[in-house]
Amino acid sequence: MGIALEKISGVLQKFPGGSVLATSFDAVANRARANSLWPLAFGTKCCAIEMLMATGGPFQDMARFGSEVARQSPRQADFMVIAGAIVRKMAPCVRLLYEQMAEPRYVMATGSCAISGGPFLYNSYTIIRGVDEIIPVDVYVPGCPPRPEAFFWGLLTLQKMIREGESLRAPGIRRKPVTAALPQGITLQDIREEMRRLLEAENVVDVTKATEARAWTEKVEQWTQKHCLRF
Amino acid sequence: MSGSLLWMTTSAAQASPWAVKTLTDRAAEALPSSPWLTLAYLAGSLAALGALVSFLGMSLIYVERKLAAHFQCRLGPMRVGPHGLLQTVADSIKLLLKEDIVPERADRAMHLLAPFLSMSATVLALAVLPYSPSLQIADVNIGALYITAVGGLGVMGTLLAGWSSNNKWSLIGAMRAAAQIISYEVSATLALLVVVLFAGTLSLSGIVQSQAAGWWIWRAPGVGIVAFTIYLIASTAETNRTPFDIPEGESELTAGFHTEYSGLRFSFFFLAEFINVFVVSAMAATLFLGGWMPFRVGGLDGLNAVMGLLPPGGWFLLKTCGVVFLLMWSRWTFPRLRVDQLMRLEWKFLLPVGFVNLAAAALLVLWNLYFFP
Amino acid sequence: MDAEALLEVLIASEPAARKRDKTNRTAIQAPVENLLPLMKRLRQDERLAFDLLLDHTAIDWLAEGRFELVYNLYSTIHGHSLMVFTSVPRDNPLAPTVSEIWPTAHWQEREVFDLFGVLYDDHPDLRRLFLDDDWKGNPLRKDYQDDSMLARPQ
């Protein structure tokens, strides 16, 4: 049913004047999606207390944005909040959860652990340095742990992205507007390059080598191929 | 008993200002003159039913979320529309557009069928509910029995959903649902029979009209309130809501029988739950609180005239909302029961009490020991 | 029982045990062969009655080629505590299990097995605890190498 409805805007376009209709249909759909983001109740560490519990609490109240319907089953959730460190044992599970979610699905990485490994960056033998190594991330919310206000910043950014970026006719555009949350004139690529330059200038990490040297990413990939191929 | 029964039927036929005219009656009347009008009636009532279902579902979900929020010192939805009024609209559009997943190893046909079965069972019940004297789709003469039968059908959808998902948690949830709904059906029916005994009819509008001299909750001394309580508990259990939400039991079974459902099909279960809440509340109002009948006390004509100022439809809505509030109140207050405690409550407590209550009611009817016989 | 009296009782009953210095609590050192009878006595002797095994862990003395196992005991009856040290060679790290005396050792020993690779004789369920079953190496050993570990810049 959902798939049939997604074709509506494509069908509409074939009629004279249909593109206007299709655009407005998209606009309505995107607004609805943006305002009805149900999180997946999944937290691994301290960030979960702040991100999923405190934000639902009376002082912050995630329900104002229509996001209080935390679903326990990934099938019914719209976005996943990666709250806390992801370790190598957990990686396949996170990937599986992502694969189980129904399109359109969004991911918000909250806290330094989920973004880059944070305090566990060095000398930890299990940590994954950034959850974006396993699943695509839409919004990064920095902090250790971020304040609930920061979570709302992330949620509103995600809403803005969905309202403006994604179209039913061209799904996947939303991958780009990650930069929507960045200041004008700076792209994500710029930041990556700058980070790389800084890290390599200090001769701390050879970024390319460090990424390639992780044999376990292949393991996750194989595991995913084996278990989640048919989704 | 036959005396009182006779009084009922005669009073309803002769002097009642509440002449019931259902949509089916109107359609049947129009049939000889113009079949097109009949068709228009039918199409109109179908459309109205669809609109009613979606409106009811959405508004109840909105009310539930707002109510829960205010119970919990929160605000609830605020951003979409004024005070979040459009929140459920946004949710429905999103759910419509969401990907529809059927797990690879699920029983595909049954998996697709289950939500519709669950939904249709609850929608069927809406057809016989008396909303007001002029607004009722069909007045089946076994209305009360029909509601019970159709309500029992809903468990088929749940069971099918749990079985076809090929997920152990879903299956546990479905089994719990089946055990629970079938058990509590018995108590609900026993409570319903008390009213049927007093009213002397199975037709729902007949039951409403029998309360012209007073609602059965107080007119049947003692047994009325006991039956009402039993009915409320049993019907909360039938709708799978806290404290009887063990089939979904979020903290135990992730999401129970609908763990594997996404998008539209999940929303059907969601909607069915809320329509069910409405149906059982409307039934409780119809059976015990006089349905669309204003608050009347036999003999007090002044009071009855004042009460009659509010149209019957308004009374129905008011009472139903009251019962819905009661159900939501208990949902956001109580913890969840365990499955064997749930069964113990039904078989060791509600059922014996229900039987005793029914016997007492029979005696009261036999000896005319109730108000305004 | 105060620390001195405790040590006296212990060393009298178990001649192989020695007092261990450089700790902030009463501590004894025993050879691994005598560990099991010593532990049994610690649990069963009414004067000692160590009924709570608070902690069990290991230290990797790489330079000396041995693992030092540490048992941290407490007696809720007498209110005294004791640390027991024992050593196993690094190339053949085999120690007796005390999980029959204190069931909590079951999992603490599994943790040590997981992170140090110390094997426990007669352990009923020796499995990796935190890491995947097919993990290579024992991370808390001083010579553990892992490609994915980033060294901290000095």
Next chain:
Amino acid sequence: MTVRIRTLEEIVRPPQTADSPFSTQEYFVNMGPQHPIAHGSLRLVLLLDGETVRRVIPAPGYVHRGIEKMAESLTYRQIVHLTDRMDYLSALMNNWALSKTVEEAGGIATNPRIETIRTLMAELQRVQSHILWWGVLGMDLGAFTAFLYAFRDREIIGEIFEDTIGARLTMNYIQPGGLMFDVHPDFARKVKKLIVYLRTILDEYDTLLSGNAILQERLRNIGVLTPEKALALGCTGPVLRASGVPYDLRKAEPYGVYDQVEFDVVIGSRGDCWDRYYARIEEIRQSLRILEQLIDNIPPGPTMVTKFAERIKIPEGAYYGQMETARGVLGVFLVSDGRADTPYRIHFRSPNFNNLWAITALAPGWRIADLIAIQSSLDLVIPDIDR
């Protein structure tokens, strides 16, 4: 030599298929790592017979970050921030446990002001942690409103922490040799207000949840942990005390200023879920008593006795220090080789690690719903188990 190394797959084999379509069979299910009861990421493999739990196999490690390995290359002050991230609900007590051990080993003497503020902060955190636990227990048992009430009150304590510390969860406040900052000028006033408020609110908790017949039915006589079993399983904290063993480090080995205040150790009589539930509620009251006695008596003095930039060196040896956190005994086992300013080996004896295994002894024979109640009553924080 009878060492046999096993794997999880070896244990979790599907049972033999039934011969007849009508015979029943036991089956394994995974509870977690993503499950509402996982409280983070605990995985329990359950062997079920219908609804009855036959066996529980906990499989932790889904947030094992290797804190002990990381700490070997950090100075003692740097390790403090890692302890925050173990049991994040008792972050201050974790800080304190490490600081206390380092101070004891390094021979650093603190002053009464530092100790009093530490005690106050620790008790506030204990109250906060227990309130959060109360809410989570409510949520696990289906009373969602309790959860939000708990968060309402937790935020008030969080605000007090925020005034002084600037953090809401990962405090990094208590350092070896003192405190990061002095307390906020508003601290005493707010704490006094909080004490009055919490006294009334605890009665509200009793009305909402404790007095509820369904809750009592769900908790009473469920998962009875006898004192012998509790000790054998290494349980500590409220779990052990609810079984009737009055082992509270605040009394047994007083640290901070606990020897100068009056409070009672709360013990249970039966050791069922209800005792564990009410022991914690009662502990909140005791903590309020401690707060009340100390809040007006913070002695003057500096809040840091060492220079902050000074690197602490510990003489060669093995040291063990322990503390009563909200969940039990947190032990810090520290080995120094006397040469570096980093520990040679550091090990945390976490209370949750030992309390978790109580579930393997408690849950078999009960239903799934009871397993939820039992796990909730143990009050587990998973990152503390995994470290």
